[in-house]
Amino acid sequence: MLTQAYQALTKDPNGTAPLIFAFHGTGGDENQFFDLAQDIHPDAGVISPRGDVSEMGAARFFRRTGEGVYDMDDLARATDKMAAYVSDWKQKNPGRAIYGFGYSNGANILASVMISHPELFDRVGLLHPLIPWNPSSVSGLQDTQVLVTAGRHDPICPWPQTEKLTRWIRAQGAELTTLYHDGGHEMWREELTALAELLRDH
Template sequence: MNYHAARTQGQPGAPMVFTFHGTGGDEHQFHRLGTQLIRGAHVVSPRGEVNEGGALRYFRRSAEGVYDMDDLARRRDELIRFIEAEIARTGSKRIVGIGYSNGANILAAMALERPDVFDEMVLLHPLIPWTQAPQPGLAGRRILVTAGERDPICPEPQTRAFIAYLEAQGARVTQAWHPSGHEIRPMEFDALKAFFA
């Protein structure tokens, strides 16, 4: 699968950052954030292939929070192959994933299936409504989860349950909460900077 993607070539041997947009975003939504957070990094931002009423996404759903799990699995595996090819192209040894909303969900799905791909992950407002199998490969992975306490799309109890799951697998989880909803607040960017400082 050859995704349409925004690419910034980094310095030789630099880390590689993949960014994944939210529903209705595109490959440019967070692309510049990669080089802002890690100077000199390679940055690749693939565009979601699913068109939901004009809004781009990474996988299909039938309703808010109701995912087409077969489509999710197929597109997850296609995206993993794309990412592995990009990593091979640069030879990067440190791989970072940053995703918001639907982008956070596909990033989490990839990590649950193949925890070896990403060394560090940022999940901005994830919603993982399915039951996760144990994944010992997540042990030691650095993960930042940011969320809104009044997020109508990603309810707080489900986010806290997913964080508890990640911690139970041995992941090193950092949390950043704000009292608002699904929008990204300035304190989340502060948490991002601190995570990569």
Template sequence: MATDSYVHKTVAGNRGGPLLFAFHGTGGDENQFLGLGPDLLPGAKVVAPRGDVSEHGAARYFRRTGEGVYDMADLSRATAKMADFVRAHVEEAGPSTVIGLGYSNGANILASVLFHAPSLFDAAVLMHPLIPFTPHVEGDLSSTRVLVTAGKRDPICPPALTVELDRALRDLSADVELFWHDGGHEIREGELTAAGAFLAPYRPAA
């Protein structure tokens, strides 16, 4: 079954409430953001898949041949597989909204799924994404809200590429927010606060 196509963990949420997918960074696993999901979006069901590619023992969602150089054929494979995984869990849960949150490699696979299946997610939090290619989308992202967070001194995700991604998302009609901090590739408290504020509209009524 597509719901089991990735090793994953879940956190139960309110029946019929939001469904949040959490995607780890390189070397992380399904536990990296499992606890963060309920903190940012109380009442949401959280699904956290583990990447199925190993890079010298570090879990990733797709292969690369160097820093910032992607194996585009494997990215295509991984994107289609992840889209099927997400769809299967959406069909099973019947959620009010579908939201993705990813960091670094997790943000990259989430962004790729957004481009591949633009109606699949209602909202996405892309933390330090690196998209070194021009996105192609069948349709647009007019029904999708996106928060992009980034570091002004990130050596892995150059700020210029973040600006290009922001522009590309806006050109695709996404409702985009962009948050910068003064550091590098690390996640800082300010971007978690920004993510919480971004997700606040999706919190179930008390």
């Protein structure tokens, strides 16, 4: 079954609460954000998969050939696989809101899925994403709430790339919120506060 395509921690939702997908950064695993997602929204279902690529022992969701240099063929493979994985969970939860958030490499696979399959997620949190290509315009993001957080001095996710991604998201008609700080690749408390505001029901 596609819902078993990744090693993952999962929790069933209560009532009408959303299903939240949590995507770890390089070197993380399914444990990295599982508890955070539950703490933010205790009634939500949580799906936290482990990346299926190993980079010198560090789990990732797709391969790269250098810092910020993606193996685009493997990214395409990983994006299709993850989109099918999310879609299968969505089909098993008809009518339920689907949220997702990820940090660094997790934000990148989530952003790639959002770009290729804009219909899958209702809310998307991208923490320190890096999308080093120019996505084509898409339809289907007009009703999607998207949060982008970043550090203005992030050596891994250069600031101009973050600005380019946010311009693209805004141009697709998504409801975009941004949270920037003057640090680097580390997550600040303010980012987690913004993420909680995105994921909790209003």
